[in-house]
Amino acid sequence: MATMKNEIDFLLHLADNALIIGHRNSEWCGHGPILEQDIAITNIALDYIGQARNFYQHAAKLINQQPTNIGVTLTGNDIELPATEDSLAYLRDVREFKNLLITEIPNGDWAHTTLRLFLLSEFELQLFTQLLKHTDAQVAAIAEKSIKEISYHVKWSQDWVLRLGDGTEESKQKIQAAIEAIWAYTGELFIQPEYATAACLNYAAIQTAWNKKISAVFDEAGLSIPTKTFVQKGGPDGMHTEHLGYILAEMQYLQRAYPNSQW
Amino acid sequence: MSFQINKLYYGDYGESKNGAADISTNQTNAAEWPLWEVFIRSKQGLDHKHAGSLHAADAAMAIENARDVYTRRMEGVSIWVVESKYIHASNPDEAGSLYDPANDKAYRHPTFYDLPEEVKYM
Numbered sequence: 001m002a003t004m005k006n007e008i009d010f011l012l013h014l015a016d017n018a019l020i021i022g023h024r025n026s027e028w029c030g031h032g033p034i035l036e037q038d039i040a041i042t043n044i045a046l047d048y049i050g051q052a053r054n055f056y057q058h059a060a061k062l063i064n065q066q067p068t069n070i071g072v073t074l075t076g077n078d079i080e081l082p083a084t085e086d087s088l089a090y091l092r093d094v095r096e097f098k099n100l101l102i103t104e105i106p107n108g109d110w111a112h113t114t115l116r117l118f119l120l121s122e123f124e125l126q127l128f129t130q131l132l133k134h135t136d137a138q139v140a141a142i143a144e145k146s147i148k149e150i151s152y153h154v155k156w157s158q159d160w161v162l163r164l165g166d167g168t169e170e171s172k173q174k175i176q177a178a179i180e181a182i183w184a185y186t187g188e189l190f191i192q193p194e195y196a197t198a199a200c201l202n203y204a205a206i207q208t209a210w211n212k213k214i215s216a217v218f219d220e221a222g223l224s225i226p227t228k229t230f231v232q233k234g235g236p237d238g239m240h241t242e243h244l245g246y247i248l249a250e251m252q253y254l255q256r257a258y259p260n261s262q263w
Numbered sequence: 264m265s266f267q268i269n270k271l272y273y274g275d276y277g278e279s280k281n282g283a284a285d286i287s288t289n290q291t292n293a294a295e296w297p298l299w300e301v302f303i304r305s306k307q308g309l310d311h312k313h314a315g316s317l318h319a320a321d322a323a324m325a326i327e328n329a330r331d332v333y334t335r336r337m338e339g340v341s342i343w344v345v346e347s348k349y350i351h352a353s354n355p356d357e358a359g360s361l362y363d364p365a366n367d368k369a370y371r372h373p374t375f376y377d378l379p380e381e382v383k384y385m
Contacts, residue, residue: 034296036317036328043331156327163320 007136008062009098009195012088013236015055016099019089021120022048023247024107033110040156044117047149054142056085090255094238094245098193101235102185104244111164111174116182118157122213123189125150126206133200158217165221172222179218180226187231194237298347299325301332303339311343319344 025045032038060083080087102120107113128150131143164175190207218225234240254261296318302311314333319325325344333339353361365371 034318036319036332039335040328040331043335159323159327 003197004062004066006195006197007139008059010193010198011055011059011062011139013098013193013195015052015059015088016097017103017124018048018052018055020097020099020244020247021103021117022046022052023251024103025113025117027107028113041113044153044156047153051142051146051149052089053085054145056088058138058142060084060088086255090252094240094248096238097240097244097248098236098238099240099244100185100188101232101241102182102188104235104241104247105182105185106243108178108181109174110160111171112178112181114157114160114164115175115178117153118161118217119182119186119214120189121150121153121157123206123210125154126209127201130200130202130206131198134198135200139198161217161223162221165218165223175221176223179223183226183228184230184232187229188233188235191231191233191236296320299329299344300347300350301325301329302343302345303329303333304341304343305338306340311341314338316347322346 022045025041025048028038029042029045030038032041064082100120102116105116107116125147128143128147132140132147134140134143161175164171166172189210190203192201192203196203215225232241297320298316299319299322300316301314303314304311314329317325317328317332319328322344325346326342329342329344334342
């Protein structure tokens with residue numbers, strides 16, 4: 001049963017990552033620097049919400065398949081069964097969310113936003129490629145569908161890192177400032193959560209591939225990797241920054257104030 | 264003998280009446296990205312059709328923007344972009360001399376021939 005609980009927790013981890021970064025990117029809707037880029041980042045936000053739905057739906061299905069007496073409850077607060085994608089997204093509290101901290105930190109400026117997406121999506125590309133070999137065929141299928149979207153996110157955000165790094169004095173200074181600000185949240189990407197027990201996972205390999213890619217792009221853009229190595233961590237275990245609570249307050253308000261309300 | 268050639272760019276016409284942005288001579292805002300025309304080929308289509316225009320810093324970004332702006336609802340499988348300033352347009356003021364002479368030459372339409380029954384799909 002521990003295995004099933006691990007798989008459910010891992011699915012929630014993936015779903016929460018997608019939901020929170022999707023929410024952050026969606027905050028740009030109507031505020032992008034130019035119409036075309038506003039649409040681009042909103043498309044990306046929608047890709048992420050789609051991924052979140054896939055993972056939540058699958059997690060809900062697995063939760064509902066378990067006999068009620070085995071204790072596969074959502075950590076902490078119980079959610080009424082049957083679980084749904086909506087109850088998993090809207091009715092869990094901050095401490096139950098398992099997303100990486102890098103997904104929840106505020107958008108900052110355009111340089112911060114595109115850099116964060118680049119660092120995160122390259123990690124996801126490596127992770128999801130491993131998930132193609134997951135023993136649960138549904139997880140593998142979601143990974144396969146997501147990789148097509150993530151590959152574009154990598155390309156798009158990488159173009160911006162290159163453009164800003166290799167652009168003007170000001171743009172370079174802004175993207176380098178973003179690197180200094182966000183770098184402390186990248187170490188957490190490679191700390192394997194204790195529930196990430198699937199045999200196909202190899203976080204050390206992800207880190208090697210990620211380092212190689214990031215260094216190559218930073219070299220080309222004339223950017224430098226910070227020497228500070230302090231790592232912010234705890235997201236996948238429910239220890240979050242103060243920012244996540246604000247996101248959830250906004251996101252969950254309607255469902256909590258008016259339970260079961262429909263569009 | 265010399266001719267004065269007035270070269271008109273896409274978006275230029277109507278300029279004298281403030282009807283369109285002055286793309287060819289616009290130096291007032293260097294920060295503005297150039298305009299690109301987007302052509303999309305649909306899954307069933309053989310030809311790229313004009314879908315619209317957008318702003319982008321260069322061709323690579325124009326294609327990415329076109330993907331994000333014009334193919335969100337599965338409109339296409341191939342994208343062409345060309346900077347709008349490279350498209351030369353006919354002058355609407357000359358529409359009379361260019362197109363009207365065709366008005367009374369209906370015999371140019373292939374509707375005056377009797378087609379044999381065997382010929383299909385015409």
